Amino acid sequence: MKKKDICDAEFFHYEEKTVSFSELTKISGLGGDILEELIEFGVFEPEEGESPDSWIFSSYTITMARKALKLKVDFDLLPAGIAIALTYQKRIRELEKRIKELECQLMR
Amino acid sequence: MKYKDYYQILGISRNATQDEVKKAYRKLARQYHPDISKESGAEAKFKEIGEANEVLKDPEKRKAYDQLGSYQPGQEFRPPPDWEESFGPGTRYYEFSGGDLGGFSDFFFGLFGSGMGRQASARPSRAHFSINGQDFETNIQIYLEEAYRGTMRTMQMEVPEITPDGGIKRTPKNITVRIPKGATDGQRLRVKGKGGKGLHGGHDGDLYLNISIKPHHTFRVNGHDLYVTLPVTPWEAALGAKIEILAVEQKILLTIKPGAQSGQKLRIAGKGLPKPKGGSGDLYAVLQIANPSTLTATEKSLYETLAKNSSFNPRTSLK
Numbered sequence: 560m561k562k563k564d565i566c567d568a569e570f571f572h573y574e575e576k577t578v579s580f581s582e583l584t585k586i587s588g589l590g591g592d593i594l595e596e597l598i599e600f601g602v603f604e605p606e607e608g609e610s611p612d613s614w615i616f617s618s619y620t621i622t623m624a625r626k627a628l629k630l631k632v633d634f635d636l637l638p639a640g641i642a643i644a645l646t647y648q649k650r651i652r653e654l655e656k657r658i659k660e661l662e663c664q665l666m667r
Numbered sequence: 668m669k670y671k672d673y674y675q676i677l678g679i680s681r682n683a684t685q686d687e688v689k690k691a692y693r694k695l696a697r698q699y700h701p702d703i704s705k706e707s708g709a710e711a712k713f714k715e716i717g718e719a720n721e722v723l724k725d726p727e728k729r730k731a732y733d734q735l736g737s738y739q740p741g742q743e744f745r746p747p748p749d750w751e752e753s754f755g756p757g758t759r760y761y762e763f764s765g766g767d768l769g770g771f772s773d774f775f776f777g778l779f780g781s782g783m784g785r786q787a788s789a790r791p792s793r794a795h796f797s798i799n800g801q802d803f804e805t806n807i808q809i810y811l812e813e814a815y816r817g818t819m820r821t822m823q824m825e826v827p828e829i830t831p832d833g834g835i836k837r838t839p840k841n842i843t844v845r846i847p848k849g850a851t852d853g854q855r856l857r858v859k860g861k862g863g864k865g866l867h868g869g870h871d872g873d874l875y876l877n878i879s880i881k882p883h884h885t886f887r888v889n890g891h892d893l894y895v896t897l898p899v900t901p902w903e904a905a906l907g908a909k910i911e912i913l914a915v916e917q918k919i920l921l922t923i924k925p926g927a928q929s930g931q932k933l934r935i936a937g938k939g940l941p942k943p944k945g946g947s948g949d950l951y952a953v954l955q956i957a958n959p960s961t962l963t964a965t966e967k968s969l970y971e972t973l974a975k976n977s978s979f980n981p982r983t984s985l986k
Contacts, residue, residue, distance in 0.1 A: 565819065568844045568856035568876050570943040586799070626702070632764055633696055633717065648702060663887040663894040664932070664953060 576618040580611045587624030589631070593638050597627060600642035668773040670744040673719035673732065681733070685724065692720040714770035721764060721771070728761055728779060730754075735778075746778060756780025773837060776827075800863035800872035807876050809846065811883045814940050815916055817848035824874070828864055844876065849943035852880040852888045886915065891940040891948025897933070898957040899923060914938055914950055921952055929956040 584591045595611065597603055603623060605614035626648075627641045636644065674681050677691040698704065699713040722728045731754035738744055752758065761779045807820055821843040828836050844858055855875055862872020880888050887894040893915075899908065907925035911918055919938055931954045939948025959966065 565843045565845050566858045566861055568846050568850075568858050570847070570849065570854075571857045630702070633700060634693070644702075660889050663889040663892075664951075 577606060577615045578618055578621065580605075580608075580614040580616070583616055583620060583624060586621050587628055589624050589628045593627075593631070593641075594624065596638035597624075597642055597645075600638065602627070602642045602645050668744055668777045670738040670740060670742045671715075671718070671772060671774045672737070672740040673722050675740060676715050676719040677723065681737070683723075685726070688720070688723045692716065692724070696720075711770075715772075718771045718775050722775070722779070725762065727759075732778065744774070754778075799869040800865040802872040802875060803862045804875040804877060806879065807846070808879050808881050809850070810881055811886060811888065811915060811940075813846070814851055814880055814888075815848060817850075818846050820844055820846060824861075826863065842874070844874075846876070846878070847943070849891075849941050850878045851891055851940055852878065853890075854878045888940070891942050892951060893939045893948065894951045894953060896955050897921070897952040898955045899927065901956055901958060904928070904954065904956050912952070919950070923954070927954055927956075929954060 578586065580591070580594070583589075584594055587594075589597075591611070594603070598605065598614075603616065603620050605616055608614035623645065627645060630636050630641050630644050634640070674683070677683075677688065677695065679687055679691045683691070695716045696713065699706070699709045699716060701710040701713055704713075722732050731750075734750055734754060735746060746755065756779055803824065803826075805822060805824070807822075809818055809820075821841055824840050824842055825837045826840050828838065842858075842861060846856065850856060855877055858874040858876065860871045861874035865871050885895055895912070895914070897910070897912065899910070903910070903923055904927040905925065907927070908923045910921045910923060912921060913919075914935075917938070919935060921933060921935065923933075933952040933954065935950040935952065937947045938950035941947050962970065
């Protein structure tokens, strides 16, 4: 196989890039008003800034905002419902991680 | 393209009310949503449900779909010319709910277009926007040994491309990716620019690989740390021992200190999986004291001597 036909999969860190509030709105497809509500619920936290004009988010927020859009469209959820669903998802991920850690320590 | 029976997918009759469509969708969406269900095939099923709902919830699309008549699901199908003239995507603009259309079938796009292309040029306000390509993601399982060395995988992707007339064409493409060493269970890797094509100057999307490691008969993986159960004899645990094990690709000499306990963890720093930025995780050996299931006469006699002479009582807390 020719070398150019092979693509490199790379490691990346969500934190390597940041986005502004308006970029986040555009990239995620979520409306600015819904994003503001989700920020009020504490689902997303700006890394910096006091108001929408100066807010800066880690690019991981894009992934979360896209998940939020999917929940909104797929289930007709309102911001409060999206906030709860995302919070539970985060909690489940943490618990799954913990289960995995403990399972590894079990003797087989 | 192949005909899809949207009513059958949602489990409703062709004369179902809009309310029944909504209820059927909600029930199935909750059951198969990829963020909720861990069932295999849930994601594909959910896409199918989403597509059926996208058509049947919108009276205009539903009417157009109903006009086609009924066919067997999976039957090879072309919309009749008179349908194209009255309902085809070239004749009218269908509204899309703005979700993820990437997983919809050729049948759907054949009937309703993609909301872009020809219709977009008829709506100049839309055509000026650059649209970034969709990100794709796929799951890849690798062997533990491959995580040590890095590996390659060739996969077939169906990349949807928007044709000039606003339809969608899917071309199967083989993509070979190099997975670097250091990738581990639960890791997400990115292949830049291998997602959907951007439009009007938008960026191409990326392809994300969700890596998982196939269960290994000896080692358990947690991040870059490895766990192994190390069976030891009662006398090795009591007296201490040096034990050599093969940890994937390297021999490691473990020192068991006298008085070792069952369940005790020995940490061997830097002998786990390699990390992306250099260094390695740790290896943990979890001690398991194993007794012989049958004893020889000599072993039995030695144990009896030990029992007579030992004052050790592990159950003082239970008295």
